Amino acid sequence: MTGLLPFLVVLPAATALLALALRGLRAGLAILLGVALLHAAGTAFLWRGEASKSFGTLLQLDVLGLIFLSITSALFLLVSLSTIPYILRGTHDPQAAPHRFAPCLLAFLAAMTLVAVTQNLALMWAAVEGTTLASAPLVYFYRRRGALEAAWKYLLLCSVGIALALLGTFCLGVAASGGPAATAGLTLEAFRGAAPAMARPWLKAAFVLALVGYGTKMGLVPLHTWLPDTHSQAPSPVSALLSGALLNCAFLAILRFFQVCVASGDFAFARTLLVVMGFVSIGVACAFMVGQSDYKRLFAYSSIENMGVVAVGVGIGGTAAYGAVFHSVNHSLCKAGLFLLAGNVLRVFGTTSARKVRGVIARIPLTGILLAALFLAIGGLPPFAPFWSEFLIFQAAFRGPHPWMGVLFLALLAIAFLGMAGTLLPMLQGASGEHAPRAREPLLTVLPPFLLAAAALAIGLYPPPALTDALRRAAVLVGG
Amino acid sequence: MTGLADFLLLVVAALALSIVATSRLTSAVRLSALQGVALSLLPLALWGPVLDRHVLPVVLMSGGALAVKAVAIPLLLSRAIRQANVRREAEPFISQHVSLLIAAALVGFSFWLGRALVLPRPAPTPLLVPMAFATLLVGFVVLVSRRKAVTQVVGYLMLENGIFIFGQTLVEQVPFAVELGILLDLLVGVFVMGIAIHHISREFEHIDTERLSALRD
Numbered sequence: 001m002t003g004l005l006p007f008l009v010v011l012p013a014a015t016a017l018l019a020l021a022l023r024g025l026r027a028g029l030a031i032l033l034g035v036a037l038l039h040a041a042g043t044a045f046l047w048r049g050e051a052s053k054s055f056g057t058l059l060q061l062d063v064l065g066l067i068f069l070s071i072t073s074a075l076f077l078l079v080s081l082s083t084i085p086y087i088l089r090g091t092h093d094p095q096a097a098p099h100r101f102a103p104c105l106l107a108f109l110a111a112m113t114l115v116a117v118t119q120n121l122a123l124m125w126a127a128v129e130g131t132t133l134a135s136a137p138l139v140y141f142y143r144r145r146g147a148l149e150a151a152w153k154y155l156l157l158c159s160v161g162i163a164l165a166l167l168g169t170f171c172l173g174v175a176a177s178g179g180p181a182a183t184a185g186l187t188l189e190a191f192r193g194a195a196p197a198m199a200r201p202w203l204k205a206a207f208v209l210a211l212v213g214y215g216t217k218m219g220l221v222p223l224h225t226w227l228p229d230t231h232s233q234a235p236s237p238v239s240a241l242l243s244g245a246l247l248n249c250a251f252l253a254i255l256r257f258f259q260v261c262v263a264s265g266d267f268a269f270a271r272t273l274l275v276v277m278g279f280v281s282i283g284v285a286c287a288f289m290v291g292q293s294d295y296k297r298l299f300a301y302s303s304i305e306n307m308g309v310v311a312v313g314v315g316i317g318g319t320a321a322y323g324a325v326f327h328s329v330n331h332s333l334c335k336a337g338l339f340l341l342a343g344n345v346l347r348v349f350g351t352t353s354a355r356k357v358r359g360v361i362a363r364i365p366l367t368g369i370l371l372a373a374l375f376l377a378i379g380g381l382p383p384f385a386p387f388w389s390e391f392l393i394f395q396a397a398f399r400g401p402h403p404w405m406g407v408l409f410l411a412l413l414a415i416a417f418l419g420m421a422g423t424l425l426p427m428l429q430g431a432s433g434e435h436a437p438r439a440r441e442p443l444l445t446v447l448p449p450f451l452l453a454a455a456a457l458a459i460g461l462y463p464p465p466a467l468t469d470a471l472r473r474a475a476v477l478v479g480g
Numbered sequence: 481m482t483g484l485a486d487f488l489l490l491v492v493a494a495l496a497l498s499i500v501a502t503s504r505l506t507s508a509v510r511l512s513a514l515q516g517v518a519l520s521l522l523p524l525a526l527w528g529p530v531l532d533r534h535v536l537p538v539v540l541m542s543g544g545a546l547a548v549k550a551v552a553i554p555l556l557l558s559r560a561i562r563q564a565n566v567r568r569e570a571e572p573f574i575s576q577h578v579s580l581l582i583a584a585a586l587v588g589f590s591f592w593l594g595r596a597l598v599l600p601r602p603a604p605t606p607l608l609v610p611m612a613f614a615t616l617l618v619g620f621v622v623l624v625s626r627r628k629a630v631t632q633v634v635g636y637l638m639l640e641n642g643i644f645i646f647g648q649t650l651v652e653q654v655p656f657a658v659e660l661g662i663l664l665d666l667l668v669g670v671f672v673m674g675i676a677i678h679h680i681s682r683e684f685e686h687i688d689t690e691r692l693s694a695l696r697d
Contacts, residue, residue, distance in 0.1 A: 120655070122654055123657070125662070126664075130668075133672050136672055137675075143679075143683075145694065149692040149693075150695060152680065155673055156633075156636065160639065163636070167646065170649070170650055173654070174649055186650075186654060186655075186658070199598075228695075228697070292697070
């Protein structure tokens, strides 16, 4: 199985072209589902450790890449399932172009897979930019002005942000060019080898540019402004993927640069930067979550908040680094579920304004109950998995040299929880206003979020040893 | 051959300033095409005479840059301008004179930056790093000071061009496949942006991005 890694990248890319050529709606969905299944099976096979983990110098898979690849693959499978009812009956929009949906999703999967399986930093950059280009048409799926505005902001802001990351990649190349590893290509391995001898100003410049550049894509303040617009305007399955899988890809890209800083032995500045940007992101997200009247925007700001949590965790290091990688897994499970459920609410109530939605549990009980469960999960309540990851980060912060960071962390999380509760709980409760009857809940609209919620609960109650082992090894890679 | 390379670098920077100075969309696109031509010759001028092993990749990189930056992208953008049927003025937020002054100041700053940042291995020509930063920063000025979607794309292209120049210091390290990937991304990116511009013009009957401001909290 030496060709498994290129297969995982080429399969969705090739089938994207096929689906584009066929143009058929049902054919596109069939291809989408088939590829999602094959991709998930291939990724599962990688966990058994028998497949070759490298293909030339371009594709190499380490445990960090494996974790993020697995999240992407699993979410993609679940999102593909929920796409079926969504595309076949739930779009409400005669102007939407549903035959583009499957090709763009497949190209998106190909680009995200490439981000996870390459350790060539320049190729990784090209792949991250590819994710923007493949997903921008998905954001503009509904031909509305709002969606167009969101897609334009997304394209331009992320492209410009990521251009800075390319500059950062080149700066890293310059930093390494003084040493003997100068001609070894822009691979992580070569950079880590050359790191101790790197010219420090260029290394620092490289990390700052990568943090700002990929941070744009990850949703870190100050270049986060595209995120709430994009995630609220995109169709809900796309929002689920953007928030659950794509933000992690950008986080992985930042981690690659952080790994080089760790290898240089001189990474206090990188940690400080991550902690500061993380806290500012959490704070700004909290400010917009309190009193937020659009429930999709609420979830989008919650994504910014959680990315901030992850950045703080990596910045603090030690057990917090373990908590950070763990939290990015947990956040993906919960937030993808929440966005899929938001799609169900939107389908039945026809609005994203939280004030106009009442009685979700009365009208669509399964969606309502899952929404409540996932809200408690992402809010950091035990026994769900995000509680443990956030607790690890809090504990490390509190026991570290600056205990006030732990207190601040906890206070901000409490504000975020209350902000979310204030918008979400009134939606769930109450009888539905105009004595509307119970609406139908097709199986495929509730099964994927149910599985995600079940996974968040199961990991919280009994984390699988394979996962904790992988997380432990991943944390070591990022200075944990 | 640093004489030719220096000449090309100065041409690129001068074109960047003239893009700031021009008020017409079509001439901004034409000037950016010319910048693409100068840029695509740069790898040949820098590396052609010294490299014997890497000749083919360098020639291919030049050819690719020429095809993408000087031919394909300008064609896409001028088609977008034609289809959108926009008023031909670039309509800056900041007046033309002020943005030109800012751009000129940034070019000066780039020279200072090029002197302050010491490369571990000297660049093939001392002008390379200052001109890379100058192009990049002037691209930023165009990006933030103009409200037409087309000029914002031109600004983004200048930003990428600056990074391309900076990347010339690493020509031995960047695998050829990666160079192609970066160029392909740029091409597809402008293609998708062109489609978006088309939709914006149809939906709003203008391509002012200033009016794309309904989404806020």
